[in-house]
Amino acid sequence: MYTFKLVIQTIYGTLAIWQALIQGKPKAYNVLTKETDAFIETIISDWNTPGGVAVAVVKKNSQGIWDIETRGYGRANLGGAKVTENTRFAIGSNSKLFTTLAVGLLIHNETLSPRLSWESTVASVIPSWELMDPVATKQTTILDIMSHRTGLPRHDFSPKASDDVLDVIKKLKFHKPSAKFREVWQYNNNMYTVLSHLPPLLLKSRISFAQYVKENILDPLGMNSTTYSFDVSNATGQLAEGMIRQGVDTSKNPFGDGIIRSVPFTWLDAGGEDGDYSGNGGVISTVKDMATWLQTLLLGGTKPGTNVSVIPVEAVEKVSTGFTVKTGQAPFPERSPSVYGGGQARGTYRGHEIIEHGGSVLGQKFICFTQSRKFIPVKGFNTQITCLPSDNLGIAVLSNDHTYGSSIMEIIKYRLLDESLGLTGIDWNSRYKAMIAPPQDLVKKPVDPSPPFVDFTILAGTYNNPGYGKVELCLVSNNTSLSKSCQTLISKSSRILPGGVESGVPTFLGEFNALGMTYIRISHYDGNTFNITGLNSFATGDPAKPYWVFSYPSPSDGNIFAEFAVDGNEIGFGLTGIWGAGKDILGPKGNTMRERAEAWFTKL
Structure with missing residues (x-):
């Protein structure tokens, strides 16, 4: 009898274990239904994105079990590889939370x-x-x-x-x-x-930052596809490429085809595993790992499926607490103003508390509204990580669309929120399309611009700002008295910077090697004022047209100027429109250009 009872108990115990395992298995279809899949594919088509998106949705159900869904849509690279849950994306400023x-x-x-x-x-x-x-x-x-x-x-x-x-x-x-x-x-x-x-x-060990995060956060959580290393990610063959449509006339059709290009990881030299970009935007990850990350945050730093605390709950709560007003006005009627902690912004969506952050590689992702409520998209791999702590809900959307990824991921995020919360859907697609900002009306150049206070040849030379470094300005039209380095740059400029110089306009080129720009172009506007453009030169693999140029800012991004002046006995130039101040903050004031400049460069 004892043996029979033991057998029965063993059978029931085994069944209970299997039942628990079955209940705990991530559901294949919950929020990511066929209808949701079709919606996301429609968004990809509507916005004519050359890239794709990956999404993760995690939600604790009424039984206390996590429903976990991860999926990919669209293209990961120029070769046509499909985005999957294992495709690796640079998550930009969502690295700040780590x-x-x-x-x-x-x-x-x-x-x-x-x-x-x-x-x-x-x-x-x-x-x-x-x-x-x-x-x-x-x-x-x-x-x-x-x-x-x-x-x-x-x-x-x-x-x-x-x-x-x-x-x-x-x-x-x-x-x-x-x-x-x-x-x-x-x-x-x-x-x-x-x-x-x-x-x-x-720390006495002098451990590197990236290794510290790996050993104390990533490894304990089993986030094995998350790294600060491009080499590690690239070796998997699953690293997405940032995709851009070059040569689109957005004034005629903002969704034009253009020429589809792949934007290389231009921040690698500044990032790597422990470069200056690692702490503010160096993480590369997948939505599969982001699903683990979302659960960890919602669990207050505890590893999912265990009672093991990896990150102190006090730290998780501290960084998600608002200490600074980020946006004093709500961007939409359904949203509230938001406050900022540490790599996290906090507000509400349709009455539900929401903690989130965005990120991109070539500049922090943010929603920028003009006074007419037009949306100006920003560049790079765009990502959004969102948690609703009171609803035990987390959503991650990763995009590799360089131009409109920030809009696409917001539309998808809001759709997933509405679906997950059982709310009546809002047509976010139409809203974001209506907010696409047309190219700004740049101040037109005078038909007959006046010359600067000295000859252009005198303005050529090496300038320095201790915060920005040195730059040698090479006058493109000057074939004499050029330094050896300028001779080299000018001689190769037509090949490596096709279309980089406007014919008939006095222009300086210089190597700058900052984040987002390898070269700087300073072209004459009027008098002592010049237009500033950052240029990146990328190889095409086509011998006939070996390079293409990415400009930052693009012509639609606004007016950035350099103004030359004499300060004391020194010639210099001041930059304006480039420092990235907060909303409604005006530029520096003063009687001299040096005082009014956001950054002043002195000629050496």
Whole structure:
């Protein structure tokens, strides 16, 4: 009898185990139904995207089991490979959350002496820390850095490909602030580079930042497809390519075909595993791993399927708490104003609390509305990671559409939110299409522009700004008195920068090697004022047309100027329209160009 009872108990125990396993198995169809699949495919078609998207939806059901769905749509690369749940995308500024949580781990490290806290001043931790504002230098805390309230605008073009993290930190004291300390939210990638310096600085092992995140976050969570290494991702054969449509006349058709190009990972030299880009945007991942990440965040740092705490819940809560007002006005009636913590923004959507962040490779993804509520898309691999803590719901959308990926992923995100929450759907596709900003009316050049205060040949030469570095301006039309380096650049410019110089316009070219631009073009506008354009030269693989050029900013992105002037006994030029200040913040004021410049370059 005892043996029979033991057998019965064993059978029931085995059945119970199998039942639990079956219940815990991710459902194949929940939110990502055939109708949702068709909707996403329609969006890809409507926006004529050359790329694709990958999505993840996680939600804890009424039995306490996670429903997990991951799927890919569209093209991963020029070769036509399909996007899958294992396709790897650069997630851009969604990397910032890994950085702040890594800092949270350091704060909870009891072996550190002295201990670190969110209120620790940066000056007390990093010896080389200094800002132009002495008050900010002394009082800036880790919390100030992560919540973007130091007073500094973006200054994204300051870091060079050759810079390391310490180089970036040392340049900060030369960056003009655009607001008072703790006055307003202003996004700043460089501050997250500062945070990435903390693990190798504070730990006796001098472990690198990327390795610290890998050993303490990624590996414990089993996020084996997530890395800071391009080489590791590329070796899998599953790395997506950023896709762009070149040569589209957006004034006639913003969704024109153009020439489909693949945008290389231009930030690699500045990122790698531990370059200056790692802390603010260096992560490469998949939606399969993002599903794990979403669950971890919703579980307060606990590894899904276990009771093992990988990240202290206090750290998860801290970085998702709002400390700075990000947007004081709601972008849509269904949204609220939002506040910013550390790599996380918090607000509501249709009455549901929402914590999220966006990211892209060639510039932080953000929703930019003009006064007429037009949407200006930004560039790069676009990603959106969204959590609804009260609803136990998480959504990730990754796109490799360089031009409209930011719009596409928002449309898909909102559709998935409405489906998951059981809300009546909103036509987000029509909304975002209506908000596409037409090319801005640039200030037209005078028919007969006046010359600058000195001859163009005198303006040629090497200039320096200690925060942005040196640049040698080579006058394209001058065939005499060129330096050897200028002779080399001008001689190859027609081949490597096709269409990069407008005929008949006095133009300077220079190697710049900043994030997002390899070359800088300064073309005469009128008097002492010149237009500024950043240029990237990419190989095509076609011997007949070996290179194509990506311009930043594009003609539709606005007016960026350089104005030459004499300051004392020195010739220099000041840049305006380039520092990336916060909303409604005006440029510097002053009586001289040097005072009015966002960055001033002095001729050497």
